[in-house]
Every structure is written in C-alpha cells, then in structure tokens.
Amino acid sequence: MTKKYGKMVAVNEMNLSVQRQTVFGLVGENGAGKTTALSILATLSTPTSGYAYINGYEVSRHPRDVRRSIGYMPDSFGVYDDLTVMEYLRFFADCYDVDRRVVKSRADDLLERVNLTDKRDTYVNALSRGMQQRLEIARCLMHDPDVLILDEPASGLDPRSRLEMRGVLHGLRDLGKTILISTHILHELAEVADEIGILRGGELVAVAAIQVMLQHSSAYRTIEFNTNDPDDLVERVLAGDRQVLQVERIASGWEILYGGTQGQQATLLTRMIEAGITLTQFAERPTDIEQLFLRLSRVQEGK
Numbered sequence: 001m002t003k004k005y006g007k008m009v010a011v012n013e014m015n016l017s018v019q020r021q022t023v024f025g026l027v028g029e030n031g032a033g034k035t036t037a038l039s040i041l042a043t044l045s046t047p048t049s050g051y052a053y054i055n056g057y058e059v060s061r062h063p064r065d066v067r068r069s070i071g072y073m074p075d076s077f078g079v080y081d082d083l084t085v086m087e088y089l090r091f092f093a094d095c096y097d098v099d100r101r102v103v104k105s106r107a108d109d110l111l112e113r114v115n116l117t118d119k120r121d122t123y124v125n126a127l128s129r130g131m132q133q134r135l136e137i138a139r140c141l142m143h144d145p146d147v148l149i150l151d152e153p154a155s156g157l158d159p160r161s162r163l164e165m166r167g168v169l170h171g172l173r174d175l176g177k178t179i180l181i182s183t184h185i186l187h188e189l190a191e192v193a194d195e196i197g198i199l200r201g202g203e204l205v206a207v208a209a210i211q212v213m214l215q216h217s218s219a220y221r222t223i224e225f226n227t228n229d230p231d232d233l234v235e236r237v238l239a240g241d242r243q244v245l246q247v248e249r250i251a252s253g254w255e256i257l258y259g260g261t262q263g264q265q266a267t268l269l270t271r272m273i274e275a276g277i278t279l280t281q282f283a284e285r286p287t288d289i290e291q292l293f294l295r296l297s298r299v300q301e302g303k
C-alpha cells in the first residue's frame with residue numbers, strides 16, 4: 001500500500017504479510033511512516049493506493065469487521081479521567097458488546113497480565129503514564145481480538161516503566177495473538193518479536209526473522225580506524241581482505257563492517273601496517289543491530 005499526503009509520500013509501496021500468531025515489529029525513526037501504516041490497518045485512514053487485509057477483511061471496505069478483529073493502541077491517547085480502572089475496562093467492553101457474563105473475569109485476567117490488579121478501583125487519572133499505557137493494552141484486549149496493533153507502546157516511559165512494558169509485551173506472546181508493534185528502538189523488540197521490518201522514509205527496507213538479525217549482530221563486527229595516509233592505499237589493502245564487507249568514510253576516519261574472526265582481524269591489522277599505513281586508532285566498536293541490518297541489506301543488494 002501507498003499513502004500520500006499531497007506530494008509527500010508517507011508510506012511507499014509497502015508490501016508485507018504477517019503470519020497468524022506471530023509478533024511483528026515495525027522499526028523506524030520518527031517520521032518513517034509507522035503511525036501512518038498502522039493507522040491504515042486500524043481503519044482510521046485509507047491508503048492512497050493498494051490494499052491491506054486483516055483476518056481476510058479489506059480494511060477500507062470492511063472497517064467494522066476489521067475493528068472487531070483488532071485491538072489498537074495509538075501512539076497518543078486520551079484516557080477517560082473520571083473513571084476507575086475497572087469502569088474504564090467495562091466501558092470498552094460495552095462499546096464492543098462483550099458478553100456481560102465474561103466481562104469481570106476477563107478484566108481481572110487482563111489486569112493481572114498488565115500488573116494492575118491492585119489498581120482496579122483507582123481513578124485512571126491517578127495512574128502513572130506507564131500504568132496508563134499498560135491499562136491501554138488491557139483495554140485493547142477486552143473484546144478478545146485476534147490481532148493487536150500497538151503503536152510505540154513504550155514511548156514516553158522512564159527506563160523502569162519501559163522494562164515493565166517489555167515484560168507485559170513478552171507475556172502477550174503466550175496469548176497466541178497476531179501482534180504488530182512499532183518502535184524506534186530495535187533492541188526493545190529483541191525478546192518480543194519473531195520478525196522485524198525496518199521502515200525508512202516510508203519504505204520497508206528490510207524484513208527478517210529476529211534470530212537472523214541477532215546472529216548477524218554476533219557474526220559481524222564494526223571496526224573504526226584512523227590514518228592520515230592516502231585513501232587509495234587504504235582502500236587497496238582493504239580490498240584484499242574478503243571479510244571486509246563494507247567500507248565507509250566517517251568524520252573521525254574510516255569504518256568497516258567485518259565478517260571475519262578476531263584472528264583474521266589481527267591479520268588485517270598486520271597487513272595494513274606492513275603496507276606502510278600509520279594507524280592512529282584501530283578499534284572494534286559495538287555494532288548497533290539496526291545499523292548493521294541496514295548495511296547488510298545494502299551489501300546483499302550490491303550497493
């Protein structure tokens with residue numbers, strides 16, 4: 001699907017399918033198009049071209065069926081301040097015509113799941129932001145939808161609340177729902193998602209299973225070095241090592257993506273020195289897995 005706002009292309013020919021009962025993480029910086037894509041799936045917006053289906057229903061043509069199939073947590077939400085936690089959940093259960101006989105037990109289960117059991121009689125406006133966000137997750141599940149769409153559920157939270165949220169998201173895996181989560185921080189999804197898609201400038205630039213991504217992050221290393229010697233000499237030596245997958249000039253010198261072992265890395269260092277290169281720095285840096293993944297996708301595309 002594609003979504004344009006005037007000339008601005010917010011989502012560009014996004015082509016994606018998410019298997020039932022898996023957790024899919026959509027990762028992208030601010031403005032990448034995550035909210036736009038998710039709000040189309042949540043029937044709040046329509047694509048300029050293309051289609052999206054949830055549970056077999058096309059979102060633009062069967063929005064009511066889609067809404068019954070999904071629980072949607074937008075990136076910013078208002079809560080109804082003058083309700084208690086329990087009243088809040090009951091209110092949404094009524095909106096979705098949930099059978100009254102199951103409302104209480106379902107609300108109790110969900111409150112336990114999001115660690116809010118002891119807040120059931122607290123007014124919603126007296127909850128911390130982290131608690132309100134967890135309550136939103138419970139609210140999304142009150143009508144027992146097959147699909148959950150969570151737009152940056154951990155945004156705006158302090159580190160402790162983020163950790164709690166991560167625990168809650170982890171627990172949702174056991175529910176056997178299909179879950180789409182967006183975030184701008186990839187490692188937040190490492191323990192939660194089965195599959196990750198990276199969205200950049202409205203385009204889905206990479207999709208992979210989380211295990212593949214994590215394997216890559218341990219198999220590749222980022223090496224940064226600095227020298228005043230001519231670029232062509234450095235490039236010649238680097239080109240002679242097949243484990244050098246990518247070379248980039250950065251402000252502080254050079255950065256390479258290296259696929260070899262530490263022994264091979266030592267050999268590369270020796271070869272550089274033997275070639276007469278004077279290094280003022282040569283160090284391995286932690287690899288940011290999102291960056292790594294983007295680079296690998298470029299390597300695979302031959303760019």
Ligand SMILES: Nc1ncnc2c1ncn2[C@@H]1O[C@H](COP(=O)(O)OP(=O)(O)OP(=O)(O)O)[C@@H](O)[C@H]1O
Pocket residue numbers: 005008009010028029030031032033034035036037075184
């Ligand atoms: N209603 C709108 N009218 C015009 N442009 C919009 C509208 N909504 C979003 N955009 C633009 O579309 C692009 C994608 O925005 P979107 O909110 O989907 O990104 P995002 O990845 O969710 O970012 P964030 O994390 O900041 O919400 C941005 O450039 C944004 O300015």
